[in-house]
C-alpha cells in the first residue's frame with residue numbers, strides 16, 4: 001500500500017455487504033375475512049393446509065384482529081393491520097375474502113378517486129402499497145392525482161400482493177373457488193402442458209398488431225400455442241383461426257379446446273364483454289380446465305354487482321380474472337405486460353403488481369381500475385423456476401441460458417440483450433475477468449446499457465451461492481471500454497456504462513470500470529467515459545474507476561440531472577481525465593461515502609466538478625493529488641449550488657488553493673492534508 005492509499009477512504013478489506021433481493025425467510029400468506037365466513041366455509045381450513053404445504057406461513061385474520069367496520073372504516077382497519085404486520089410477519093400474499101362492496105362491505109374494496117373528475121374506482125391497490133399516504137392532502141378522498149400523489153403520498157411500490165374472492169350470498173360459491181384453486185395447484189407438471197395455449201379474442205379491428213406482438217415477443221419464445229378469434233385478418237400471419245367474433249363462436253372454441261389463458265379486448269359492462277362473453281354463456285364453459293382471464297374493457301369486474309362477469313367466471317371457467325371495476329381507458333399495456341409476466345412463470349399477484357409498478361404511475365385510473373379476482377399466489381406453471389437472477393462468466397461454455405453459474409452467459413451484453421421488458425432480470429452476478437460491450441464489432445457507440453431496476457455485482461470466482469462469499473478485490477471484474485486495438489484509447493467505447501431513466505435502484509457493485517473515451521461528435525458522447533448517467537438514480541459501490549476520459553465533462557462519471565441522486569460508496573476514482581471534472585462531473589444530487597479520488601486531471605475540477613444544479617454531500621472521502629490546469633485541482637464548485645464535506649481528507653483543505661468556488665461548505669471534522 002503506498003502513501004496515497006494510506007490516506008484513502010477506500011478500504012479494500014471492508015467490502016460493503018448487501019442483502020440479495022431474494023430473502024431466505026419464510027413468506028407469509030394472509031387471508032383477510034370475517035369470522036362468519038371463517039366459521040361457515042368448509043374449504044377454508046383445507047385451503048390453509050394446502051398453502052402451508054406450499055411453503056407459506058398462513059394466517060387467517062378476521063375483524064377480531066383488524067377491528068371490523070364496514071366500507072371505508074373496514075378498509076382503513078384492514079390496511080392498518082397489514083401495515084403493522086407486513087414486515088414483521090414477512091407477508092407476501094394477501095387474499096381478501098368477503099363482501100367487497102366499497103360502501104358497505106365488511107372486506108371492502110377501497111374507493112379511489114383517481115382524478116378530480118373521477119366518480120370513484122373500487123380498488124385493491126390501496127392494500128398493496130402500505131407505505132404511501134393515500135390521502136396526502138387530507139380531504140378524505142383517497143388516491144387523487146395529482147393531489148395525493150406527491151412525495152409522501154401514494155406510492156406505486158407494492159409491499160404485498162393482493163387478490164380477492166368476493167362473497168355475495170353463497171358460501172358454497174366460495175368453497176367451489178377454493179376447491180378449484182387447490183386442485184389447480186396440485187396438478188403435476190406433466191399434466192399441465194395444456195395450459196401453454198392462449199386464446200385471443202379481439203372483435204376490434206385495431207388489435208391485430210397488438211395480438212401479433214404478444215405472440216411473437218412472449219408466447220412463441222416460451223413455447224406456447226395460440227388461437228385467435230378476430231373480426232378481421234388484419235395482417236395476422238398465419239391468418240386468424242376463427243372469425244368473425246361472436247359470443248357463440250367464442251363459447252364454442254373455449255369449451256371444446258383447453259387454454260391456460262384467455263385475453264380479450266373489447267367494450268363491456270358488468271355482465272358482458274361485447275361480442276366475446278357474457279354471464280349467460282359462462283355456465284357452458286368447462287370448469288375442469290380453468291383459465292387465467294385477462295378482460296380488457298370496461299366494467300367486467302364491477303364489484304357491486306353479484307353477476308359481474310369476472311366473478312361469474314371465477315365461479316365457473318376461470319382460475320383467476322383480471323378485469324376492470326369501472327370504466328377503463330388506456331389499457332393495452334396492462335394486458336400485454338401482465339400476460340408476458342404470467343407466461344414467464346410469475347404468480348398472478350406478482351405479474352399484476354410488477355406490471356403496475358413498471359408503469360411508473362402512468363395511466364393512474366387503469367392502475368386502480370384493474371383488479372385481481374382469485375388467489376394471487378397461483379401461477380400457470382407453478383413448478384417452473386422463475387429466478388430473476390442471471391450469471392455471467394467469461395470462462396463459461398458457450399450457449400448457456402444464464403440461469404446458473406454452470407450455464408452462465410459468457411458475455412454481459414448477452415444478458416442485457418435478452419431482457420425484453422423491465423423487471424424481467426433484476427440481478428446479475430459476474431465472475432472475474434474482462435468484459436467489453438461491443439461483442440467484437442468495434443462500434444464505439446456500444447455500451448453496457450443498464451435498464452431499470454437492475455443490480456449488477458462483480459467479484460465472483462464463479463461458484464458462489466451467497467452474495468457475501470464474493471471478493472471484488474481478489475476476483476477483479478473489469479468492464480472495459482478498450483475495444484478495437486487493445487491499449488489504443490482512440491477507438492474505445494464512448495461510455496463503458498450508460499444509465500438512462502433508470503429511476504429505480506440501479507446498483508453497480510464490485511467492478512473495475514476502465515477504458516471509456518467520450519470524445520465523440522454527439523454532445524452526449526463527449527461526456528462520461530466510465531459512466532454516462534442521465535435522469536437516473538444509480539448506486540455505485542466498491543467500484544474502481546481508472547483511465548477513463550471525456551472531451552467535455554466527467555472522465556469517470558457524468559451525472560445529471562438536478563432531481564436525480566447519485567450514490568457512491570467505497571469507490572476509488574483514479575487516473576481519469578476530462579475538460580470539466582476529471583473524476584466526476586455532478587449536476588444532480590450526490591451522496592459520497594468513504595470514496596477516494598486521486599490523480600485525476602482536468603481543466604477545471606480535477607477530482608470533482610460540481611455544476612450549477614449539483615448538490616453534493618461527501619462524508620469520509622479523500623481527495624488528493626488531483627490536478628487542474630485552470631482552477632479547482634481537487635474540487636471546483638459552481639455558484640448557486642452546494643457542496644458539503646464532513647470528515648473528509650482534502651489536500652490543501654476545503655478553503656485552500658486546490659478547491660475553487662463559493663459554495664463549499666465545511667461540514668466539520670475535515671482533515672487538511674498538506675501538499
Ligand SMILES: [Ca+2]
Nearest residue numbers: 135139141148
Ligand atoms: Ca385526498
Ligand SMILES: [Ca+2]
Nearest residue numbers: 129131155157
Ligand atoms: Ca409502497
Ligand SMILES: [Ca+2]
Nearest residue numbers: 482483485488
Ligand atoms: Ca482500444
